[in-house]
Amino acid sequence: MTTTVPVPDDWPVTEEQARAVQDALRARVVLDEAGPPPGTGHVTGVDVAYDDERDVVAAAAVVLDAASLDVVAEATALGRISFPYVPGLLAFREIPTVLAALDALPCPPGLVVCDGYGLAHPRRFGLAAHLGVLTGLPTIGVAKNPFTFTYADPDTPRGSSAPLLDGTEEVGRALRTRDGVKPVFVSVGHRITLDGACAHTLSLTPSHRLPETTRRADALCRRALREATGGGGDLSTASEAI
């Protein structure tokens, strides 16, 4: 079942308002917890796909058994685009629909793995940190690009890593998940350590560069978007359906 969600009435409209929300919420990030042990319990991937023309967002949450990486549960949600894409403000574009997908799950999500950053962010409050504070769940961010940050190329073998730096501050880690393949960029979201976040990322990448959580969530939200728009029906009825 795909649930539908409106943009909250108090959602920020300007970039200035959005930055103020980040500055207010970032004090609530919890950084003194070890986080769940890798390979146990549930791990949930969340991702979002867009159709800017029709103003539709589809989000997916896919729960995996952390040990087997089998799919335990999944949910999707549809919404309207709640904010334009602005580097540093990605969370305001994704969070309402992602929260709806998480709420629609029939079981606890456990650790949530986001497609993007946590503390590796201009104001140390990226998508994963924001989602963690709003849900209270442990979260990590695994991004495909280094954003504005710098890093030295990790050694060739899978498991090698190098600090992801904002100047001299380590805000995350460039982590090699496959031999000789471009690393992913891991950062803490909420209620977990950076070492824990990297251990989970390696546990979720037995055969691909990106975590299985991200891969499953990406495939599911694209399918949900296709079925809501691309599938059949004209543009107006597709929008009315939301």
Place this chain on the structure above:
DNA sequence: GCGACAG
């Protein structure tokens, strides 16, 4: 001022 910039 200009360019870069998670998704």
Place this chain on the structure above:
DNA sequence: ATCTTGTCGC
């Protein structure tokens, strides 16, 4: 993110 063909490789 999204627009897009064929192609190399596990």
